[in-house]
Amino acid sequence: MKIFAIGDIHLSFNSPVDPRRWDDVKTSKPMDIFGEKWYEHYRKIYNNWLSLVNPEDLVLMPGDFSWAMKLSEARYDLEFLGLLPGTIVGVAGNHDYWWQSLSQVRAALPSNMRVIQNDHLVFGDMAVCGSRGWLCPGEVYFKEEDQKIYRRELIRMENSLKGIEAGVRTIVVVTHFMPTNERHEKNELIDLFKRYGVHSVVYGHLHSEAARLRLPERAWGMNFYLVSADYVNFTPVKIMEVD
Numbered sequence: 001m002k003i004f005a006i007g008d009i010h011l012s013f014n015s016p017v018d019p020r021r022w023d024d025v026k027t028s029k030p031m032d033i034f035g036e037k038w039y040e041h042y043r044k045i046y047n048n049w050l051s052l053v054n055p056e057d058l059v060l061m062p063g064d065f066s067w068a069m070k071l072s073e074a075r076y077d078l079e080f081l082g083l084l085p086g087t088i089v090g091v092a093g094n095h096d097y098w099w100q101s102l103s104q105v106r107a108a109l110p111s112n113m114r115v116i117q118n119d120h121l122v123f124g125d126m127a128v129c130g131s132r133g134w135l136c137p138g139e140v141y142f143k144e145e146d147q148k149i150y151r152r153e154l155i156r157m158e159n160s161l162k163g164i165e166a167g168v169r170t171i172v173v174v175t176h177f178m179p180t181n182e183r184h185e186k187n188e189l190i191d192l193f194k195r196y197g198v199h200s201v202v203y204g205h206l207h208s209e210a211a212r213l214r215l216p217e218r219a220w221g222m223n224f225y226l227v228s229a230d231y232v233n234f235t236p237v238k239i240m241e242v243d
Contacts, residue, residue, distance in 0.1 A: 001123065001243070003172070004053055004086070004236035007062035007204030008093065008228040009045055013076035019046060019083065029067045035208070037230060042080065044234035049084050052236055057086040058123060059236055062204040062227065063093020063132060063176035071108055074098040082110025087123075090115050091130040093176040093204065116174065118159040126242050127164045130174035131156035133203070136189070138181040154188055161196045170242065173201045178226070182213045190220055200239060204228040 012029040022043050031038035053059060065081070068074035081088055090113070092099040099105055102117050114121060120129040134150045135142050157175070164171065173179075179189040179201060193201065200223040206214055211231045215224040225239055226232075 001241065002054070002057045002238055003060065003126075003240045003242065004057060004238050005060040005062070005174075005202045005225055005227040006045070006049075006229055006232060006234075006236040007176070007202070008064040008207065008230070009042070009061070010064055010067060010095070010229070011042060011077035011080060012067040013042075013080060016076055017042075017080045017083065035230075041229065041234050045229065046080075046084070048233075048235040049086075052238070053084070053086040055085045058128075059084075059086045059088050060128065060172065060174045060202050060227075060239075061088055061090035062130070062174050062202055063091050064095045064204065065090065065093070066096065066098055068098040071098045071100065071104055075108070078108060078110055078113070081113055084112070086112065088113040089121055089128050089174065091117070091174050091176060092132045094132065116160060118156050120160050120164060122165065122168060124242060125167060125169040127168045127171050128174060129157070129160040129164070129171060129198075131160060133157070133175040133177035133179060133189070135177065136179065136181045136185075136187055138183065138185050138187075140182065142181070154192070157189065158192055161192065161198075164196070170200075170240075171196060171198045172239075173198050175201065175203050177205050178203050178213070178215060180215060184215055184219070186220065193222060194220060198222055200225065202227055202239065206231065 066077040
């Protein structure tokens, strides 16, 4: 089984997508307002995904799936993900306002998609854990009110990690925000990852010029992967392969 990752796909379909008729696709928030490379980005994702991912593979997605404000409005975005091969495992991003009631979200997901919140999933001897995360203390834009959200996400991350059963050999964390501030200072999240023996961390959120703030690919004995869709050229990135 190959493990891929891609995040921040920011879908906004107004109707069902037929890959045989891309010219008919309508979106409520065309992403090319953020640059030419975002033009019909969903089409690039679809084609690149199909060229790489097989049905038995896993695709980790660190949030910002849809611009929808309500779950009902995310319907066609989720249906689009249901067209793609592989098992999708995701966490919420800061723009996933449609992600409210966890039970309702899970009931609305396509059959190939699962999400994590205060729990984890096991595939063979690998566990996938995670939470949305938040801005980290010491960040330029970190305010007093951010502290409460950061602490809550820290608790959610530990809830995800602490329930891992015996026999798991590899732990992968999926989180929307980079798990440090822009100076890459060690913090409670990193301490948590080290305590539980996390192997790799997949994150998104950073776009365009902000990608320069990314973590090094190897730090504190772990691998870190920035997989925002535009950063990885709208192509799922293979991060590992397991039996």
